Amino acid sequence: MPSYDDDLPTQDEEILLKKLVENGEAEQRIRAVSEIKNLVIGSKRCKAAFFRAGTAETLYNLLKEFSSLNHTELLVEIIDCISSFVKTNNKTILGCIQHLFALLTLGIESADLCESCLRCLRSFFLPKLSTKIFSKVDYSNPFLTPIPFVLLCDQDTHKPPSLITQPQKISSATQLSSIEQYSPFDIVFENPQLLDILIRLLSLSKSAQLSIVEILCCLCVNNERQQQLVDKNIIPAIMHILVENIHDKQQNNHTNRITQASLTDEYIVGVCLKLFCSLCYENPCVAQQLHGTIHTETNQTLCEIISSLLNKIHRPVVISYYAAKFFVNLCKTKVLSADHPSVSLESLTTLVHLSTKSTINKCVYLYIECLDTLIYLLNGNSALHHTAMYTEQLLSKLFIYIFTPTKILDEHADESSVVQLRSSSLTLLAVLSSHHEDIKKRIAEQENLISTAIDCCRSPHLSLQLAALCLFHGLSRSVHQLRTTFNDTICDILLDAIKSSDLSVVKISSCVISNIVLEFSTCRTRLLSGGILEILLNFLTHTDHDLCINSIWALRNLSYLSVLQIKQDIINGLTIDRIYSLLDQCTDEQFLLCLLSLLRNLFDEKDTDALLPLFNATKLLTTLQQLLEKNHPEGIHREITTLIDHLNSSNNPSQQRVSSESMNSTCRTSLFPEYVCDEMDQLDCS
């Protein structure tokens, strides 16, 4: 906690604050507000101290008092001051939002006042400057630095909880009195006219465009909000601004006039691209709509316009990044396939290039953003992995980020940036190693990588622990790696991790364990002697669904080609009664499928005679028959049928048992099943 957190205003500051509430002439009021503004802006201590003294509310009251009068200069001072407060704390003054919109609705002539209102509104939506991640960031270039938009697609961990849930419907009667219960987002969406005001003001000035589009970016917090924005017809409006500013920038580049080079056009292009990314993130419907959008004046599609930005050589980094990210989002929503040129040839190569570009070392966040976007794209798109690995340009850079990040970063880079860069790099390696055997081999054989990953598992930083465990998960999806890479040290780490107090660590380690308990793994014995069976059995009733599935999955893998003793231990741990109870009552299809696979593994040929009597063969067959009559998906029916066949064969030795090769591959105990819990196609990299 900062040392100034409990500070109150000094004596001199108190005198100044008193002047705010004194009835005086307008000039005196302006001076008082201006002096307070000059103290507050740039000082977190002053903001905290004055906030504690109720200054923000006082300013809000002044705003209300003077809004109806023609005091433009005073209003600008008040709003700029409030804007500064809001950058760290917007509690108790959320009502300001509606008031600012009311001012904008009045059709005020002063562009300065309008722009001041819009800047202030923007401040309400940005994550607060006190947030740890952004407190040390250099904001000298507000567009190149991580403007902390609360975006669904930025996977921010510091999202306010209210953004994630669906908005509650409230009656207008309760709206005003309970305004403080709601987030800025709720307030804006409750009154549809507020969005109309923002859209109308897009024509005011370029500065207004920047503020408004940034606000709209912040509003894309879930699929419903994205659709609401699209329903307001913002796509054509933003597309028009995008094309206009691309054109203006080109004109400026070719002109022979003496003019100061303006980056405004570039910033606006960049923020428009960011908005399109935000609108279509994880939203197939909006993504499809954007894909089909055509600019009426030029007859180009939006994709063509954005693709042309990726083809330019001397383009600003941020434009390249968001243009690439747009196609990534279209790919992840299945609007574009992974082998579409815009994805595989343009976006992927751009992101790899940006991730490895040496001249953006002052913008470490951009490296991290690029890596995270690559993780997002490549996770589940194994067809792109070899393209990403081409020439090892990316791979060599990832190793530098992991082993010697200080070679890339400024010597004063704070630790959190270093940690995040390493975590993202490790996670990207995890994704790359999740599918192709040759890539797994290349990565696993990199000198010092496994030992570094082991160190990261022991790091005090959770993100590093998770990233390292992800890497082990990716590598565990290989018979060869299970026999070579995984050693006792890793086993011990996993045995510790599975007992962690952090659920995310437990879950990812359970993913790894579910693979390394297989019969041909070198880790199996050590895990069993470390008590993994009991741990997995306990997790079967865990409240977290994914952990339950991982556990039954791991038990299934453990039972595959296992010796009789282990099978008996599993049965004893589960208990016969519980198995019957689960067969009868379980409605979770994933769990049921795993349980049936487990039973099939238990009753393989050599052990059926020993184990079947424990179950009472007749009762088991009856139970399975009843299960077959229920309305389960085909996969479950297939599994039941196979199991019944096995059991009937054991009862009637003359009946030929269905050979394992003829079974549908989904029935096989496999390293690569298709279930979400193991996420064989997609690693859990959240």
Add this chain to the structure above:
Amino acid sequence: MHAHFAQPHQAAAAAAVAAAAMAVSNTSSTSSTSEAHALTPVHHTATKTEWMEAIEQQRLERSTLNRLIINYLVTEGFKEAAEKFAEEAGISLNNIDLTSLDERLRIREAIETGRIQDAISLINTKAPELLDQNRQLAFHLKQKKGLLFQQQHLIELIRSNLIDEALTYAQIHLAEFAEEEIKMRQELEKTMALLVFDKPLESPYGYLMQISHRQQVANEINSALLIYQNDESESDLSMLVRMATYMQEKLDNKQLRYPKLVDIAGGKLEDS
């Protein structure tokens, strides 16, 4: 490095460009009068005479030079000079925002004359979000304000309560920055160290109290204001000078001998 402006026709930059071209095309020239380094193979590019001849052949348009000069004057905030030069050169400044230039000039003047509070007020009117967004700038301005406060009372240092006032100011207004970042903490430590010297101006950290340091802060603010209003923060001329220096470094790294530009301001070449 990619230039986003016109070709570098200025003499200094032209020399460096010609150096690069000649070094690449004539690495085995025997016409150099310089002696080779005993251990390192050296490639001679051209004599000084050849060099100057090549430079003379470069086309130089006056309008390009004029644009460079106007760009420099406007970027650095020399409004009066820009207006006068434009008038002499017959150039229109219609596309330049002279109001904004004026504002930056006033801010620069306020900082350089020690009127830090005025500077803060002007900055917060022109760019209300700048000092919130750029903590380092805010720190430097407050640091400067604190230093000037000390400086004004240095002759009365024997009064202990003045040291207390300086300490109180630092505790109230500067400590929050030191908590956030090592760099700012180190700078604050240097500033506070001035208190222990009898003659702070002669101490190792005396530079903090020099006028040149105020100019440095003023330059920093000027660049930040340009970025804030979405303009280029550096003049094309300073970019050209840096480009020339960079190219010469690259040539030196390749052990190439060429008539090096040793005085960029004077355009003086010397055999290296």
